[in-house]
């Protein structure tokens with residue numbers, strides 16, 4: 001079976017950045033199922049999967065516009081260290097929900113990207129925003145989606161939603 005709308009492909013992947021550093025990969029010995037055509041994976045990768053068959057291996061470079069979007073400089077903010085009262089060992093890479101403490105947050109997740117004395121830089125962009133994503137893909141299996149999966153817009157069972 002070929003990958004098309006309303007099929008469930010399972011694939012292994014390695015994601016590297018432009019410098020060749022591995023950013024993410026499927027767990028060893030496991031492949032990832034998703035519902036094709038439902039926007040479960042980034043658009044550039046979903047397009048590249050179209051028409052592939054089990055056993056096929058390919059590489060694709062996904063531009064930010066077809067990946068996690070461009071990096072928006074307006075989502076980078078400097079905030080005073082006192083905003084993080086109660087946080088021990090504040091470090092680069094920590095993630096917070098903006099405004100969570102006061103309850104008036106917009107739900108945006110921000111990452112600490114720099115510490116400079118009393119000034120803390122936080123970035124609300126997706127960690128992979130602005131990056132070209134280099135995927136190495138191996139398609140392991142393709143099956144038809146069930147009616148229920150199509151209705152829900154996601155995969156059920158092993159590697160998917162358990163409900």
Ligand code: ZN
Pocket residue numbers: 149152154155156161163
């Ligand atoms: Zn479901």
